[in-house]
Amino acid sequence: MKAEGQQQTQQDDDSRPKQLPKGVVLGPDGKPCRSCTSFASWAAMTKQQQQPPTSKPTTIATPQPPAQSVTALQPPQDCPPDVEQLGRSSWTLLHSMAATYPERPTANQQTETKQFLTLFSRMYPCWVCADDFRTWMTQGNEPRVSNRDEFGRWMCEAHNAVNVKLGKESFDCNRWEERWRTGWRDGRCE
Numbered sequence: 001m002k003a004e005g006q007q008q009t010q011q012d013d014d015s016r017p018k019q020l021p022k023g024v025v026l027g028p029d030g031k032p033c034r035s036c037t038s039f040a041s042w043a044a045m046t047k048q049q050q051q052p053p054t055s056k057p058t059t060i061a062t063p064q065p066p067a068q069s070v071t072a073l074q075p076p077q078d079c080p081p082d083v084e085q086l087g088r089s090s091w092t093l094l095h096s097m098a099a100t101y102p103e104r105p106t107a108n109q110q111t112e113t114k115q116f117l118t119l120f121s122r123m124y125p126c127w128v129c130a131d132d133f134r135t136w137m138t139q140g141n142e143p144r145v146s147n148r149d150e151f152g153r154w155m156c157e158a159h160n161a162v163n164v165k166l167g168k169e170s171f172d173c174n175r176w177e178e179r180w181r182t183g184w185r186d187g188r189c190e
C-alpha cells in the first residue's frame with residue numbers, strides 16, 4: 001500500500017492538527033476521503049469533530065489503509081458511499097461485465113475491455129484501492145480477455161487479491177459463473 005498522501009494532517013478551523021480515528025484515509029487534497037474510508041471510521045471521525053476540544057495534547061495522525069469495518073455499521077442508502085458500498089457496487093458491475101462478455105470477442109472488443117480496465121484503475125474513487133489495483137495488474141496480472149471464461153476468472157482473481165489483502169476468504173473461481181451469470185445450481189436464483 002502506497003503511503004502517498006497519507007502523511008498529511010487534517011486541520012481544524014483554528015489550524016491545530018487533530019488525531020483521526022483509525023481507518024480514516026486522506027485524499028490527495030489532504031482532506032478525509034469518504035470513498036476510501038469505511039462508514040464506521042467516518043462516523044467516528046464526525047462524532048469526534050462534534051465533541052468540544054479537550055486539554056489533551058493533539059497528535060499528528062497517520063491514517064491507516066482502508067480496512068473492513070469492525071461493526072456492521074452501514075451508511076443509509078441515500079448517503080454518499082463508503083469504501084465498502086462503493087466496492088460492492090463496483091464488483092457487481094465488473095463481474096457482470098465479465099458475465100455478459102462474448103464467448104468469442106472481436107479484437108476490438110478485447111482492446112476496448114483492456115482500455116476500460118486501464119481507465120477504471122485510474123479513475124476509481126478510492127485512490128488507495130486504485131493504486132493497489134494498478135500495481136496488481138502490472139505484476140504479471142494483465143487482464144485476460146480472449147473469451148468470457150478467461151475474463152471471468154481473471155476478474156475473480158483480481159477480486160481475490162483484494163479479499164486476501166483485507167483478510168477475507170478467497171472465493172472459488174470455478175464458481176464465478178454460477179455467482180455472476182447462471183445462478184447457483186441449487187436453483188435458488190430462479
Ligand SMILES: Cc1cc2nc3c(=O)[nH]c(=O)nc-3n(C[C@H](O)[C@H](O)[C@H](O)COP(=O)(O)OP(=O)(O)OC[C@H]3O[C@@H](n4cnc5c(N)ncnc54)[C@H](O)[C@@H]3O)c2cc1C
Nearest residue numbers: 066067083084087088090091128129133156159160162171
Ligand atoms: C478494484 C477494487 C479495489 C478495492 N480495493 C480495496 C482496498 O484496497 N481496501 C478496501 O477496504 N476495500 C477495497 N475494495 C472494496 C472491497 O473489495 C469490498 O468491495 C468491500 O470491502 C465490501 O466487501 P464485502 O465483504 O461486502 O463483499 P465484496 O468483496 O464487495 O464482494 C461482493 C460479493 O462478491 C462475491 N465475491 C467475493 N469474492 C469474489 C471473487 N473473488 N470473485 C467473484 N465473486 C466474489 C461474493 O458473493 C460477495 O458477497 C476494492 C474494490 C474494488 C472494486
